[in-house]
Amino acid sequence: MSIRQTKRPIVLAAVILAMFMAAVEATIVATAMxxxxxxxxxFSLFSWVFSSYLLMQVVMIPVYGKLSxxxxxxxxxxxxxxxFLVGSILCGFSFSMEMxxxxxxxxxLGAGAVQPIATTIVGDMYTKEERANIQGYLASVWGISAIMGPLLGALFIEYLHWSWIFWINVPFGVIAMLGVHFFLHESVEKKKQSIDYSGAFLLFLAITPLMLVLIQGAVWGSPLVVVLVFVSIASFALFICVERRAVTPIMTLxxxxxxxxxNANIASFSAGAILLAVSTFxxxxxxxxxxxxxIIAGLTLTAISIGWPISSTIAGKLMLKTGFRVTALIxxxxxxxxxxxxxLLPVINHPVWAGVGSFVIGVGMGFSTTTFxxxxxxxxxxxxxGEATSMNMFMRLLGGAVGVAFLGGLLNRRLQMELADKQSDLSFEPTIDSVNRLLEGEQRSNLTRIELETLQVGLTxxxxxxxxTIFILALISFFFILRLPKEST
Structure with missing residues (x-):
């Protein structure tokens, strides 16, 4: 890349705008769900709204990384x-959960290019010392979006329509594209390249059946589960074989x-599961x-993105003094x-406690992900x-996709059991979708006191x-951070 020709301040502004778009998308959607x-x-399809997005994003990240x-x-x-913008427009026009x-x-499908390539562009334009500080600035985008996201979401739902949480992406995306297109100058060798499409397809085939098993909460040992797990394992094995032989693999093993x-990638996997689980549930x-x-639910989630940029900015300066491992351990x-x-949230049942927990999680994400x-x-x-950066984000988002799917399956199974045991207390058929009545004002007001308590206890x-599970995942992240090499400075 020719740093001399590239207008770094303008490109950085465009990259920040793209990051802002992705960050606002996360906070608005989670709050508005x-x-x-x-x-x-x-409600039974609740997790698929997140998992469908994450599935394609996860599969496409290594593809986009290699293509870049x-x-x-x-x-x-x-x-x-x-x-990404085409998908956002279609989301806004959706008339059913399936659409x-x-x-x-x-x-x-498009989101896989936004954050990893934006981060890679920054890695190309700046030196190691500059990069540490710039990554901290990029992380501050999450703080701004965290404040604006839930507020915009609440305003759109209250005064407009939830579709605007998707349409708001359009102006940000267009401006970001123009900034990068006109002011980023690269020196890329022009030659015929082969793309590992078979590897990308096998990766998709390995992840999708597994997510189907996890998110639907299927009965382990049933013929359908056995087939899906077999397809997933076989596809992953074939993926490894293809990547070892490919001229330009999408994932350089x-x-x-x-x-x-x-170790950074494995820790990112479990950290991604934590982040998406919190954002979703x-x-x-x-x-x-x-x-x-x-609005209160949004603010408890907002705290993550307030702690993230603060700690990320500190991490950018601290890692140059103490090394990567110490910073990541924090x-x-x-x-x-x-x-x-x-x-402890079910015991200390207060939104402030939830908000503090979110802030501390944000601090952990800031120190660890920036360092990684x-x-x-x-x-x-x-x-x-580009591939190495994308691979780390791939692992983080894969962890989020698998984590949300797995936890969504756990939630559905447990909720079914809880409601089945209390069927006599309800005047309606106890299904997973019964939780819809808790989330819609008019339906909630029609519930009797016993029905309200039954649904709330079941959900709790x-x-x-x-x-x-979130706590266990945090312990796993800490374990692999401990395994980072001490000499990495």
Whole structure:
């Protein structure tokens, strides 16, 4: 890349705008989901709104990362955002939960290019010392979006329509594309390249059946589950074989031999599961169990993105003095403490407690993820930097996708059991979609006191399993952060 020709301040502003778009999308959608479910119905499909988006995003991240190394960051970034915006528009026009899920697939297809390539562009334009500080600035985007996201979501639901949470992406995406297209200048060798499409397809085939098993809460040992798990394992094995022989694999397996990259990626997997689990299920708990309005649910989630940029900025400066491992360990400790807050949430049933827990989780994400990205980018050359960066984000989002699917399945199974045991207390058929009545104002007001308590207790007990799993995932992240090499500075 020709740093001399690139207008770094303008490109950085465009990259920040793209990051802002992705960050606002996360906070608005998570906060608005109870309202969307109340409008479209289909609580049993709740997790698929997140998982469908994440599935395509996860599969496409390594593809976009490889393509950006082959053809340059600019063109792939533009293609990704274009597809993302098409998906966003379709999401806004969705008239059923099924259409929303399909539209989220399309949105995720483009989203795989936004954050990883934006981060890679920054890695290309700046030196290691500059990069540490710039990554902190990028993380501050999450703080701004965290404040604006829930507020915009609440305003759109209150005065406009939930569809605007998706349409708001359009102006941000267009401006970001123009900034990168006109002011980022690259020197990419023009030659015929082969793309590992078979590897991408096998990766998709390996992940999708597994997510179907997890999210639907299927009975283990049933013929359908056996077939799906077999397809997943067989596809993953074939994926490994294809990647070893491919001329330009979408995932260079030799990168996993690097101890820094390997442990950072595994820790990112579990951290991603924590982040998406909190974003997906906390607003439902705050609204359904605590009887709080959407704005309060949004603020409890906002705290994550306030703690994230603050700690990320500190991490950018601290890692240059203490090294990558010490900085990441601070993040690992914060994740464990934040997980403990959620574990105790059913006991200390207050939104402030939830908000503090979210803030501490945000601190953990800021210290750990910023350190992972900078350390990985500092250990590889330009021609694999896009792939290495994308691989780390791939693992984080894969963890989120698998985590949400698995926890959604746990939630559904436990909720079914809880409601089945209390069937005599309800005047309606106890199904998973019965929770819709807690999230929609008019239906909630029609519930008797006993019915309200029954649904809330069932939801509380079910989400307690989710919170316990979040704590376990935090311990796993801390374990692999401990395994980072001490000499990485």
């Amino acid at each position: 109870p309202g969307i479910v109340a409008d479209l119905g289909g 190394d082959l053809y340059g960051r600019k063109v792939i970034f533009t293609i990704g955002i274009s597809i 929303l899920i399909i539209s989220r697939f399309i949105q995720g 030799s990168l996993w031999k690097n101890q820094q990259i390997r 906390l607003p439902t708990y705050v609204q359904g169990v605590m009887n709080q309005p959407p 993040g690992g400790c914060a994740l464990v403490v934040g997980g403990l807050f959620y574990l 990205i900078v350390s990985i980018q500092s250990t590889v050359s330009w021609n694999v930097r 007990n079910s989400l307690s399993i989710v919170f316990l």
